[in-house]
Structures are given as C-alpha cells and as structure tokens.
Amino acid sequence: MSATICDSAAEAVAGIEDGSTILVGGFGMAGMPVELVDALIEQGAKDLTVVSNNAGNGDTGLAALLAKGRVRKMVCSFPRQSDSWVFDGLYRAGKIELDLVPQGNLAERMRAAGAGIGAFFCPTGAGTSLAEGKEVREIDGRTYVLEYPIRGDVALIGAHVSDRMGNLVYRKTARNFGPVMATAAKLVIAQVSEVVDTGRLDPEAIVTPSIYVDRVVAV
Amino acid sequence: MSLDKHAMAELIANDIPRGAYVNLGIGQPTLVADHLPADSGVVLHTENGMLNMGPAATGDQIDPDLMNAGKIPVTELPGSSYFHHADSFAMMRGGHLDVCVLGAFQVSAAGDLANWHTGEPEAIPAVGGAMDLAIGAKSVFVMMTLFAKDGSAKLVEKCSYPLTGVGCVDRVYTDHATFLITPDGVVVRETFGISFDELAARVPVKLLAPAR
Structure with missing residues (x-):
C-alpha cells in the first residue's frame, strides 16, 4: 500500500502508543524530524524507548521530548555533546536509562x-x-x-522530497540514518520539505522506495 | 624541539599515501586536512555519510544539511558522494578505508587504543563511531601528546582507561616522537627535541631504535 499523505504533523503521528520503541533520524540536527517530534510531544505518548544517534540538542526536538519525561530509555551512540544539557541532567539524576551502542x-x-x-x-x-x-x-x-x-514500532525520519506514493529523496548529509530507519520500523513516518506528484522524482535518484514508507507530511 | 599540533598534523599529512581514502577523527586530527598537499588526491570520508568532503564552510556556504562528524558545517568538492549510515560504516568495517587518524587517551605497546571514555563515574559515556573506526580502517594512526598533564606517558604497557579497540593501532604520532607498533615491538621512528635514551627513560614501554 502506498503512503498516506497527511495534512499535518499531528495527523502523521496519530496513534503512537505508550511504551513504543521510536527510531528518530538525524545526526545532530541534520535530518532530525523536528516537526514530527514536536507533534509526538503534543500527541502525548509516554514510556518510550528512543533510538537515535544523539540524545537531543538544545531545548527543541528530541531534547524537548526528553525534557517532558516521555522517554524511559535512550539507545544511542553519542549522548554527550556541548548542547545535550537536557539528557545530561536526566542521566545524572537517574531518570533515564542509557543503552550505548557504537x-x-x-x-x-x-x-x-x-x-x-x-x-x-x-x-x-x-x-x-x-x-x-x-x-x-x-x-x-x-x-x-x-x-x-534493533526494531522500531515507529520510525520518524526527515527526508527532502517525497512523491505521493512515498518515494523519498534526501539532501546531503541529512540522509544519515533515515534510509536505514525507514526499513526497520512497523510504522514509518517521514517529514519532507515538499511532496511532488508521482512521476516527478527521477527513479534512479530515489533512496527510500515507497514500500518502506507509511505516512508523509510536508512541513 | 618538540612539535606543536600543527607540525604533528603536517607530519601525518605528509605520511598519508597519495590518493588514499581517509577519515580524520574529531578534534586535533581534523587539522591534518589543512596540511594535505594540494595534489595529494586524498579523499576525506566523514562517517555521517559523505566522501570527498571539502573544507569547513563559511558565510553563505553554511548549509545545515551539510556537516561533518563533529557537526561542523563543511563543503562539497567535485566528486563528492553521499550515502546512508549503514553504508558509511560498512565502508570502514569492510576494509575500504585506507587510513584513519584518531586522538587517544592511551595507546598500549600492543596497539590497544583507549580514546572514548575516561571511566570516571561522573562522565557520561559517548562512543560515537570510535570503535567502528578503530577496527575498520586498514591503517590506524593516533595523534596525541606523549605525556598527560600530570607528566605520565600515554604510551603504556597496558591501558588503564576503557578500551576502544584491541591491537588496532599501527602508528602513534606525538609531539616528542613517532612510534611504529610492529609485531616485534614499539619502534621509535624519529624523535623531536628528546634523545632516544631520554625517551626510553620516560616511557614505560620497551622501545626499539629505528632499523638503520
């Protein structure tokens, strides 16, 4: 089944359940699906396990989800960064579990x-x-x-452009974990900067074929 | 005279084979890029998914979608390519990367590397791609000061810090000497502002003089 093109990030993240394992794309902020993570905060799912390379930067996106206390466990390679104060505080207070993976x-x-x-x-x-x-x-x-x-119940990824079927192309190093995460979760949700009519993307350039993608939202 | 970090970076840059595919670790190793000869043909790999990475971006060149593993904005060069993370690390693990240059807390005489965690209880552990790089590249060069702030040598018989990789280091470039980790032992290739005997007295590892 082709992807559903959603009208809003809220619609895109609807139905995510408490206790889910969520794969979150991005390397630092490149490829980070910030609007989807913000929508997930609004949606309210809690007791989450989040798999992402980093454990949030600054106070937005993944860091904001952590700050709300929605994440039970972080699976990541590099939590400690100059701007990872939200994670650092939770970890030192024993309020979040860390599974460190190369x-x-x-x-x-x-x-x-x-x-x-x-x-x-x-x-x-x-x-x-x-x-x-x-x-x-x-x-x-x-x-x-x-x-x-490592399997996800849900993957939230940031891509560049989608067609109406959900075929995805990425931009520069924002590709990073997106294509891999898109294969590894039951429900794959992509935010893109633009959705174009099917047939507009060069088939040779598509990185994530539509078979992997369930929901798309332009932000 | 001992070498400063720029002189160390220049020394390493001149030792990298022409046309090699190279990953430079976060921190001091990134300085090596500034000293590569213009016609070196070296192709830089960054583990967040790019080959033939160009210099740091400035001004209008800065693009939030184009950064290196240290999350510094960088640029494209003709012949650059992008790929996803699993491919990027398969490139390392699969033995396709010729050289990586990494920083270190300690290196052992057997080439064990410790560079990811001090092991202190307060420290938040973060490994990133260090373990993958250490075992993946065909040649692993370490760039570090030879002595820690307390004066102790960082080239040791056995690492006291948590290991990043076992027996993975090939060369250690330091401010006082360049060491080759060989099956016969640790060979001092050259020294800078210190004699071999002084070095042997300060480094708690059996050192071999260079073959003449």
Missing part, C-alpha cells in the same frame, strides 16, 4: 532488522566493555561479537 552497530543492527537478519557477527567493540556478556566467535583468526537487530 554508531556503526546502531546502523547495522537496524539494517539487519529491516533486512530480516536474525543476528550477525561484527568485529566492532570486541574486547571492550561494550561487548561484555555478548557471545563472541573467532572467524578466520579475528574476534567477532554477536549483535542482534
């Missing part, structure tokens, strides 16, 4: 979820504290760590 593993574990891979052996982190308690295997003389997929 950035490439974060991406590949979501890729695995989207590609139907049950688990995979990865060399990243072997012999470090982040691999403690995980199954390891020697393959051709190298140590690999068993990593499991």
